[in-house]
Amino acid sequence: MISALSNNKIKIALSLILLLILLLAPTLLSEFRLSLLGKFLAYAVLAMGLDLIWGYTGILSLGHGVYFGLGAYCMAMHLKLAASGSQLPDFMSWSGVEQLPAFWLPFHSAGFTLLLALLVPMLVAFALGYLTFRNRIRGSFFSILSQALVIITVTLFVGQQGYTGGTNGLTNFDTFLGWKLGEASTKLTFYYITVAVVAIALVLCLWLASSRLGKILVAIRDAENRVRFIGFDPVAYKVFIYCVSAGLAGVAGVLFVLQEGIISPAQMGIVPSIEMVLWVALGGRATVVGAIIGAVLTNAAKTTFSEAYPEWWPILMGAMFIVVTLFLPRGIVGTLKDRLEHWTRRSEVQAAAALKTAVSPPLGFTDLELEKPQ
Template sequence: MYGMLSIGGKYKLVLTAILLIALLAAPLLLSEFRLGLLGKFLAFAILAIGLDLIWGYTGILSLGHGVFFGLGAYAMAMHLKLAASGGELPDFMSWSGVETLPWFWVPFHSAGLAVLLAIAIPVLAALLIGYFTFRNRIRGSFFSILTQATVIIAVTLFVGQQGYTGGTNGLTNFSTFLGFSLSDPVVKRMLYIATVLILGLVLLASLKLASGKLGNILIAIRDAENRVRFLGYNPVTYKLFIYCVSAALAGIAGILFVLQEGIISPAQMGIVPSIEMVLWVAIGGRGTLFGAVIGALLTNTAKTTLSEAYPEWWPIVIGALFIIATMLLPQGIAGALSGWIQRYRVQRGNRRQPVRPAAALASSGLAEPGPEQS
């Protein structure tokens, strides 16, 4: 069983409270630019939590979560683009020869409907993919390859339909959301705080889910799916449910990412970003949820820092860090910390336990019987 699963509920609540307090204090310490980066990383952390639920707890390795993230981001970006163009035809459509607004763009005039669709569309995509794969018992490396194929299909589609999706450039040049200017520093801080609060809610809900009966069933499916089936549970139902939950979290992450980053393109939902998402969870610690958050924050911070200082070398350095972390910390950062805490508890308990005389042990029946007693 992985890392934090063995840590009690009160410790999880304390860790969550400490994390949220630290993040809410960040606007007092960081510049506007750094705060925007941190907000983007927190959106990634929400996605990482969902990925940990299906990989760390259920054993489903998805290498295509960039698709769900991209679908949520594009849905939000479509509303922002319509708002920036005053409800008229977006500029990139005019450049591509499109004369009227496509029918599937019309619902995105509404901000509320855009948010709902940004979550519902990834969920529907996950439902479709998961139903046919899980029902046919496609799992392991075969499922991972299939998810990568969906990434290739999605990226090709979004790049090819330039008149409807913006092509390679994607969607950008947003100005307002709900009437508030996205360039206003106050609005940026409010978006950051909203991201922190949503991350806290997602983390608490995921911890509650993972610590209950459903979490135990997911772990059992990961460790012995056939045995779960023999016990009368249908693994397909549980895998499909958690896969859709993970896709919904990816869609939420896409919404928050676009609002703070101001752009979404097919490159951000491709194979490389999808693999990086898995690295966040691996480095942070599978099956821990806290590790997913830590991995997303640390990995993206290191990536940004190294790309600024060594733009040509940072991919190699990131890869080396992943290899080192995998070899030295196979359970990730959170798993290693949890192991150290548990060993400390055991040692502390051993020191507190009084040494009882042999006579007292014998009288209590706890001493091993001697030759004459046997």
């Protein structure tokens, strides 16, 4: 009970400190650095969803780049139509497409675009999750299947040059809901919107993790067969949380496109999908807050190393992951929680020992001797 209360206090404290830092960041960073931080926070939304399925449920997905890319492409299609006006998007004209494809038409609406950016990743996740979890495919086999989904999706998007922009993807956007995307005020607005979405996603994930659902997810992670034997259906819970995770990845894709101004198949490939798992591992599995910290720190380190050491940065990144794995196997936040719990238990033991000493009778006297009449 005390440990659970301590964990909740740690999560709340870290969350408040983190949000305060993010709100003050515009006063401390340049416009370029603030734009980078906004992009990293978009990644953090995805990382929190990934932590729900990997850290709490034990589902290792190596294909979350697909869900991120689907959400990003939905928003990019709307932005491209807005930039093209009444004409066909430029890449379609170059590819010989003479008429706007029917599946592009709904993306004229910004509201419908946001809805699709959430629903399309969730529907794909539902199809994959239901078919695999129902057949009790899990562990490394599910991870391999998720990577196969990445290969299929990337190949499809690259091959359909006239409909998706091919290898180059979608870019050259101008406005969103009347806001000029290149203006500093618009970038600042999108940054605060991203912080707000991070806060909402954080509250949602913490609530799910601490609820009865979260306890069942942890039970599925630790002993799925036992959960099934006591009357719960692990398939339903796993499919549900997998869809929630995919939806958060889609939202992250929307935020990414609004701030970065481009999306291509390369950003939803195997390597980015594996990096997403590393964000959660670095921050700490089953911590939620750690997913945010891991996503921001990993990408900040990647940017810093690539700027300072353009030839050596992949080696430095690999060394960083090795060091974290060896010395912080529970991640940054996980290790911090373990240390604080250890110190709390030790202080409680010391306090109990001191109290016992204070109320104990003097050495050499027993209770019976103290009660003898004089």
